Amino acid sequence: MAVAYAVPVAARRAPLRGRVSNYAWSRDYHRTLRELLGHVARAVDGVAGGAASAVACDTAPLAERALAARSGLGWVGKHTNLIVPGGGSFVFLGEVVTTLDLAPSPPSKKSCGSCERCVRACPTGALRGDYTIDARRCIADLTQRTDAVPRELRPLVGEWVWGCDLCQDVCPPTQRAGPSGAAAFAPANAAAAAPSLTELLELRSSDYKRRYRATAMGWRGAAVLRRNAAVALGNALDRAAVPALERALESDPHPLVRGHAAWALGRIGSPRARAALRAAAATCADPSVAAEIAAALADTETFDGARALQTRRNPSG
Numbered sequence: 001m002a003v004a005y006a007v008p009v010a011a012r013r014a015p016l017r018g019r020v021s022n023y024a025w026s027r028d029y030h031r032t033l034r035e036l037l038g039h040v041a042r043a044v045d046g047v048a049g050g051a052a053s054a055v056a057c058d059t060a061p062l063a064e065r066a067l068a069a070r071s072g073l074g075w076v077g078k079h080t081n082l083i084v085p086g087g088g089s090f091v092f093l094g095e096v097v098t099t100l101d102l103a104p105s106p107p108s109k110k111s112c113g114s115c116e117r118c119v120r121a122c123p124t125g126a127l128r129g130d131y132t133i134d135a136r137r138c139i140a141d142l143t144q145r146t147d148a149v150p151r152e153l154r155p156l157v158g159e160w161v162w163g164c165d166l167c168q169d170v171c172p173p174t175q176r177a178g179p180s181g182a183a184a185f186a187p188a189n190a191a192a193a194a195p196s197l198t199e200l201l202e203l204r205s206s207d208y209k210r211r212y213r214a215t216a217m218g219w220r221g222a223a224v225l226r227r228n229a230a231v232a233l234g235n236a237l238d239r240a241a242v243p244a245l246e247r248a249l250e251s252d253p254h255p256l257v258r259g260h261a262a263w264a265l266g267r268i269g270s271p272r273a274r275a276a277l278r279a280a281a282a283t284c285a286d287p288s289v290a291a292e293i294a295a296a297l298a299d300t301e302t303f304d305g306a307r308a309l310q311t312r313r314n315p316s317g
């Protein structure tokens with residue numbers, strides 16, 4: 001089963017706002033799909049005259065895209081997502097697995113042809129162009145991992161704080177399909193799709209549970225989102241973020257977040273950001289954070305001129 005999830009939303013780019021992929025900003029799709037699949041499974045059991053089915057979505061050890069392509073539901077594009085003819089690739093996949101003996105449907109014969117728009121649009125070079133992906137470079141993975149985001153990839157993550165839609169946004173069959181998802185997949189409010197990065201940087205566990213537990217962003221914990229906010233602020237290059245990053249560097253309970261806040265301050269590189277880094281260098285006892293601070297200070301020396309142009313907003317920061 002493929003269920004469309006793209007919904008129309010107003011423009012969601014604004015200064016110091018992060019980006020959340022459209023798969024994650026509504027009620028957790030695993031629950032929604034399992035409910036839908038349950039209806040189909042009960043119908044299958046009814047036909048079979050007893051229990052003959054089980055449902056799965058995402059978390060079961062099934063190669064869902066391969067099965068969907070084999071069943072003729074669509075084809076796997078060069079962005080490595082299943083594309084449903086007429087429905088595009090913003091679709092979730094789920095399965096009803098059954099012991100009923102059913103006649104197989106033929107696989108889809110479609111392919112992307114010479115198009116390679118997604119490959120060119122991917123900021124991290126994760127898509128190889130041969131229908132495979134280097135998942136370690138994909139922003140969806142980088143924003144979910146629980147350790148440090150590799151330094152060389154941080155500038156490429158942009159303002160994404162959870163997942164990424166870029167390769168599908170440019171995909172012609174996905175664009176032609178348009179936003180045909182049900183209202184259940186709409187963001188609960190504007191902040192769900194574009195959260196304030198400085199607020200996210202200060203997100204604590206209780207607020208995390210309240211805001212994110214029911215969504216597909218609610219399983220990695222608050223520190224991962226604070227780390228992602230620090231990376232996005234380092235890419236926003238706005239001096240207005242310096243006080244919040246300073247606080248995170250001084251007092252965030254998680255060394256991962258303190259280290260990424262140091263990186264972001266190094267990217268911004270304003271006088272106040274450098275002063276904060278030097279003060280933290282003098283007192284920091286954690287070796288991983290100390291290494292981030294040292295690298296950030298070295299960055300501020302290397303990229304001075306370019307940064308002076310880029311961080312022209314909020315000159316007082």
Ligand code: B12
Pocket residue numbers: 021022023057058059060061062063064065066076079080081082083089090091092093094133135138139140141144162163164165167
């Ligand atoms: C791990 C995972 C990721 C990883 C790795 C993604 C990857 N491309 O491998 C990361 C975190 C990067 C990721 C990102 C995303 N994911 Co994801 N992810 C998964 C997950 C849990 C497993 C995928 C997996 O096993 N990958 C490993 C490779 C080896 O397996 P595979 O590519 O699926 O299978 C191929 C090959 O193995 C081969 N193959 C498989 N079996 C066989 C058998 C034979 C005989 C042969 C010859 C070949 C062969 O062909 C397959 C098709 O190309 C699936 C759910 C699931 N259970 O399948 C969701 C899933 C693929 N993700 C999904 C989504 C929505 C996303 C994101 C769009 C989320 C986002 N916006 O941030 C991004 C998209 C990034 C991208 N461009 O692909 C959806 C895709 C829906 C769709 N339309 O296809 C899935 C299906 C979840 C779902 N139930 O809806 N994801």
Ligand code: SF4
Pocket residue numbers: 079121122123124125126127133137138139140163164165166167168
């Ligand atoms: S989701 Fe983003 S980072 Fe991942 S392959 Fe697509 S464009 Fe690249």
Ligand code: SF4
Pocket residue numbers: 077078079080111112115116117118119167170171172173
């Ligand atoms: S953008 Fe083009 S190449 Fe990439 S998946 Fe879509 S149709 Fe295929």
